Amino acid sequence: MPIIPRSLNIFHRPSRTSSTEPQSGARTPPNASPLNEGQTRAPRSRGIFARALPSWGTRANAQTGSSPEGSSRPLIGAAGSRTAPSTPQHPQGPRGARSTQGTPLHPAANFLPMRTPPREGRAGLDDWRNEMMTNFRLRGLDDLATQARVHSELKRAANYMKELHRTGGNSLQLKSLPIGKLPDLAFNMGQLKTIKLEDCDLRELSPDLGNLYRLESLSLNGARNLKALPDAVGQLPNLQTLTLANTGIQALPSMEGVPTLQTIAVSGSPLASLPSDFGTLRSLAYLSLSGTQLRELPSSTGNLSALKTLSLQNNEKLRNLPSSLGHLSGLEALTLAGNHIRELPSMSGAHSLQELRVDEPSLAKLPADLGTLGNLAHLSLSNTKLRELPASIGALSGLKTLSLQGNQKLETLPQSFGQLSGLQELSLIGNRIHSLPAMSSAAALKTLRVDDTSLASLPNDFGAQHKKLTYLSLSNTQLRTLPSGIGELSRLGELRLDGNAQLKALPTSITQLKKLTMLDLSGCERLKSLPESIGKMPNLRELDLRGCKRLTIADLPYSVRFPREGLKVHLSGPLKAEVHAQRLKEDPRAQVLLGDMERKGDQLNDAMFDSNPQMNEGQVISLAYHLKKADDVKSNVRRKAERRAGGPAETGSILMREALSRLVNVTPDAEQHAQLRNAALSLPAALQRELADLMTAEEGRQLVQSIGEAAYGVRGNAVLQRELHTLAHQIASHPDIREMRLRPNNRPNIGMILTPLVEPLWQNAQALAPMPAELRKQLTDLLPVAPGRELVSEISKEAYSKKHRDAILQNLMPTLATRIATDQLAQEARQMLERDPPAGLSRQALQDEHAMTMTAIVRDHWSNLLAEVKKQGKAPMAGPSDRH
Numbered sequence: 001m002p003i004i005p006r007s008l009n010i011f012h013r014p015s016r017t018s019s020t021e022p023q024s025g026a027r028t029p030p031n032a033s034p035l036n037e038g039q040t041r042a043p044r045s046r047g048i049f050a051r052a053l054p055s056w057g058t059r060a061n062a063q064t065g066s067s068p069e070g071s072s073r074p075l076i077g078a079a080g081s082r083t084a085p086s087t088p089q090h091p092q093g094p095r096g097a098r099s100t101q102g103t104p105l106h107p108a109a110n111f112l113p114m115r116t117p118p119r120e121g122r123a124g125l126d127d128w129r130n131e132m133m134t135n136f137r138l139r140g141l142d143d144l145a146t147q148a149r150v151h152s153e154l155k156r157a158a159n160y161m162k163e164l165h166r167t168g169g170n171s172l173q174l175k176s177l178p179i180g181k182l183p184d185l186a187f188n189m190g191q192l193k194t195i196k197l198e199d200c201d202l203r204e205l206s207p208d209l210g211n212l213y214r215l216e217s218l219s220l221n222g223a224r225n226l227k228a229l230p231d232a233v234g235q236l237p238n239l240q241t242l243t244l245a246n247t248g249i250q251a252l253p254s255m256e257g258v259p260t261l262q263t264i265a266v267s268g269s270p271l272a273s274l275p276s277d278f279g280t281l282r283s284l285a286y287l288s289l290s291g292t293q294l295r296e297l298p299s300s301t302g303n304l305s306a307l308k309t310l311s312l313q314n315n316e317k318l319r320n321l322p323s324s325l326g327h328l329s330g331l332e333a334l335t336l337a338g339n340h341i342r343e344l345p346s347m348s349g350a351h352s353l354q355e356l357r358v359d360e361p362s363l364a365k366l367p368a369d370l371g372t373l374g375n376l377a378h379l380s381l382s383n384t385k386l387r388e389l390p391a392s393i394g395a396l397s398g399l400k401t402l403s404l405q406g407n408q409k410l411e412t413l414p415q416s417f418g419q420l421s422g423l424q425e426l427s428l429i430g431n432r433i434h435s436l437p438a439m440s441s442a443a444a445l446k447t448l449r450v451d452d453t454s455l456a457s458l459p460n461d462f463g464a465q466h467k468k469l470t471y472l473s474l475s476n477t478q479l480r481t482l483p484s485g486i487g488e489l490s491r492l493g494e495l496r497l498d499g500n501a502q503l504k505a506l507p508t509s510i511t512q513l514k515k516l517t518m519l520d521l522s523g524c525e526r527l528k529s530l531p532e533s534i535g536k537m538p539n540l541r542e543l544d545l546r547g548c549k550r551l552t553i554a555d556l557p558y559s560v561r562f563p564r565e566g567l568k569v570h571l572s573g574p575l576k577a578e579v580h581a582q583r584l585k586e587d588p589r590a591q592v593l594l595g596d597m598e599r600k601g602d603q604l605n606d607a608m609f610d611s612n613p614q615m616n617e618g619q620v621i622s623l624a625y626h627l628k629k630a631d632d633v634k635s636n637v638r639r640k641a642e643r644r645a646g647g648p649a650e651t652g653s654i655l656m657r658e659a660l661s662r663l664v665n666v667t668p669d670a671e672q673h674a675q676l677r678n679a680a681l682s683l684p685a686a687l688q689r690e691l692a693d694l695m696t697a698e699e700g701r702q703l704v705q706s707i708g709e710a711a712y713g714v715r716g717n718a719v720l721q722r723e724l725h726t727l728a729h730q731i732a733s734h735p736d737i738r739e740m741r742l743r744p745n746n747r748p749n750i751g752m753i754l755t756p757l758v759e760p761l762w763q764n765a766q767a768l769a770p771m772p773a774e775l776r777k778q779l780t781d782l783l784p785v786a787p788g789r790e791l792v793s794e795i796s797k798e799a800y801s802k803k804h805r806d807a808i809l810q811n812l813m814p815t816l817a818t819r820i821a822t823d824q825l826a827q828e829a830r831q832m833l834e835r836d837p838p839a840g841l842s843r844q845a846l847q848d849e850h851a852m853t854m855t856a857i858v859r860d861h862w863s864n865l866l867a868e869v870k871k872q873g874k875a876p877m878a879g880p881s882d883r884h
Contacts, residue, residue, distance in 0.1 A: 125158045128183035136178045153177055165189055170214075174200050180225075187211050193238075195219065202226045210235050219243040229253050234275075244269055250293075256280050262306075267291050279303030287311070290338075294318050302327040314338035319362075321345055336360055348372045359383050371395030382406050394419035401425040411454075413437050428453060440465050451475040451496075463488030475499045475520075487512035498544070499523040506531060515539055522570070523547040528555060535559025535567060546572040553578045562586070580642040587641035588652075588681035589712045595675060596713035597630050623714075630714045652681045653688035659695040676701055679708030687728040693741070694758065697751030707762055720769040727765045730783070731758055735844050764789050767796035775817040781854045784847050788855040795862060808869060819861045829853045 136150055157177055164172060165185060171194040172186060180203040186192075187208035192215055199222035209215075210232030216239060220226060227248045233239070235257040242261065246268040255261060256277045263286040271292040279300025287304070290313035297312075302324025310331060312318060318339040327349040334350075337359035347353065348369045355378040363384040371392025376399055381389075383406040394416025402423060404410065411432045418439040425447040433453050439445070445466050455477040459465070463485035470491050476499035487509030495513070497503060498520045506521075508531045516537055521527060522544045528551065535543070536559050543560065545551060553561070553575060561579055563569050571579055584590055600623060607613040607620050615623070660677050667673040680688065680695070683704075691707070694700025711721050731737060740746050740753050764783050768776045779795070782788025795816075799809040820826055829850055837846040 217241040221245040311335040403427040406430040496520040544570040588678040590641040591678040655692035656688035679705040690731040700751040700755040723765040770800040778820040785851040
């Protein structure tokens with residue numbers, strides 16, 4: 001590294017203790033002690049290069065004519081100051097001073113500089129924070145953890161406002177802080193456009209709020225101790241939104257100086273009056289006054305020409321509305337709820353009104369000219385004292401939704417009601433209406449609710465009048481019957497008739513509702529019957545019959561007791577238990593398991609307590625194990641049977657059911673016939689079809705019963721059940737079986753002929769079932785010939801039978817599968833099978849030849865595996881075969 005001479009080291013600075021001489025221009029630290037002046041340490045030197053630069057802050061201090069070090073540097077442009085030459089980029093200003101564009105670092109006279117909190121501003125925030133904390137402690141809260149949390153939150157709030165002032169942010173938002181007032185600094189942020197305070201316990205708002213001339217939104221929520229707003233609120237020229245929720249404000253200041261105000265929302269506040277000049281707010285579009293102490297609205301409210309939405313809710317002292325309210329030509333939505341308004345003024349001038357909601361318990365009369373509101377699309381009149389509706393209501397041709405709920409004195413509807421041609425939704429819940437008027441013109445109706453009324457009947461042509469109806473609710477009425485024309489409601493998707501205690505029957509035409517997805521008949525206590533095909537409605541997904549006390553299981557159609565797939569039927573009480581018991585009784589697989597468990601349980605008891613048992617100890621243990629396993633799955637099988645879709649009539653093969661019906665007189669023992677029937681119908685439909693011919697012979701019936709009980713009885717398992725589909729395919733494709741079925745002379749004895757052919761296939765299925773999937777795949781090629789089937793049976797017997805069960809051999813089954821799959825001769829044999837058979841050789845003969853070849857290959861590997869196990873007493877390697 002080169003050595004730099006000390007004289008060239010412009011950044012060299014002497015040691016702090018290298019000199020005791022005071023340096024020129026050095027400032028005495030403000031915290032220097034006067035007691036040891038002679039020992040005062042000299043300030044750190046800034047080096048040659050640093051001393052050649054102006055002191056920090058010189059530019060700013062030069063503009064003010066002073067510096068912290070007492071510098072007398074002249075101002076730019078002042079007498080005796082150096083003036084920069086004029087250039088196109090920097091033209092000279094007056095007196096030769098350079099004129100530049102304002103920047104944050106070099107602000108021009110007409111640009112505001114970047115604001116940084118002055119020292120007095122920072123001190124003011126600290127004082128404000130300490131004051132708020134002191135006030136919080138004075139409330140008597142001794143919880144130190146709470147005080148620490150509040151102290152931390154106030155500190156963060158102060159830092160947040162410092163940063164907001166420094167960066168020029170335009171939104172001040174504080175939430176859940178115990179502050180009685182805002183700091184003075186907040187009212188010096190002229191850039192603020194939004195102030196939002198939520199649950200901040202605000203108690204006063206400074207008149208300096210008027211300094212925020214850019215403020216557009218003022219939201220004070222939860223300031224319950226704030227009793228008044230300063231007059232400055234009414235002088236904010238850009239204010240657009242004023243929100244006062246749950247405050248203590250009792251009056252609003254004059255709003256004459258706020259021409260831009262568009263939204264006023266006052267809720268949960270003891271507001272008792274509005275300013276007299278309230279009507280001068282010509283830009284006000286949204287006004288919501290709820291939960292206040294207002295007694296009246298000023299008549300000047302009618303001058304709010306821009307008002308589009310007016311909501312007056314839960315103002316308990318508000319009893320009257322000014323007549324000028326009906327002159328609001330731009331009003332689009334009017335909500336009156338929870339007040340004590342007794343009468344509405346004429347609304348003929350509000351021709352833009354589209355939505356009118358009136359929920360007034362004291363309202364007894366509507367204006368006669370209600371029908372002049374030609375643009376009204378949504379009308380709600382709920383929980384009133386109305387006894388009638390004006391006849392002019394029929395003139396509301398644009399009305400789409402009409403809600404008349406909870407009007408307990410309303411008993412009739414005007415005849416003009418049926419002229420509402422555009423009506424799509426009508427709700428008449430909780431009235432005393434006895435009948436519906438003719439509504440032939442209301443053809444657009446899609447939703448109709450007439451719940452909790454005194455309705456006793458429907459018009460006979462009800463279905464023809466309302467073909468567009470998709471939802472109909474007639475709950476808790478006095479209906480005794482439904483019109484037969486209800487089946488014409490071709491688009492109806494949901495029909496609710498719950499709680500109609502007088503309804504005894506349904507018309508059969510109800511089954512014509514092809515699009516119906518939900519039918520609710522719950523609580524129809526006198527309902528005694530159902531249409532026979534009600535459960536066959538194509539799109540019905542839910543049928544509710546809970547609480548239909550007079551319905552018995554005999555009254556339920558078959559389609560309800562055994563619903564189709566996708567239909568859910570709700571039942572309750574004893575009826576539900578009876579239906580579930582019948583479903584369980586009619587479920588073949590459940591009956592096979594339960595019956596086999598009962599018989600095997602008796603065998604186990606005999607073996608354990610008989611003096612001369614027929615089973616040895618190992619057999620008893622095995623039977624007990626399988627009974628315990630069956631008992632574990634019994635509840636699941638029972639639950640599936642109770643929820644099973646479709647009954648025995650819809651499942652299984654027609655051929656098998658016909659064969660069973662012919663055996664009713666052949667089998668005198670009913671219990672034995674039921675056992676055979678359950679075993680046969682428990683099988684997959686494809687296998688039932690193949691085994692139906694065996695039912696003509698006693699041996700065939702025994703084989704069918706043994707197959708069903710072995711697959712779904714105590715010893716049944718999912719693997720064996722899956723093999724039943726393979727068994728059906730093997731029977732159908734067996735050449736000898738197909739040939740025997742084609743001979744007409746064999747029909748009388750077909751069962752005796754086919755049973756010896758099917759039995760080996762079943763034994764093969766049993767033998768293959770416990771084996772690994774990869775070994776089953778390899779051994780399937782052996783099944784077409786008898787030697788192959790014998791070998792498969794031998795392998796299964798040695799590894800899996802109860803007598804010879806060998807865990808070592810079971811673990812070696814994947815090894816055997818690997819050796820067969822990798823055998824070179826086996827691979828060549830498979831390739832030959834995939835080719836076309838030679839001339840004069842059928843495909844079946846080629847498969848038999850392949851089966852014989854594979855049998856020899858597998859026999860060789862099986863013998864080698866047994867020899868290795870016997871010789872070594874351990875598992876051999878599962879590597880590739882060494883055959884050539």
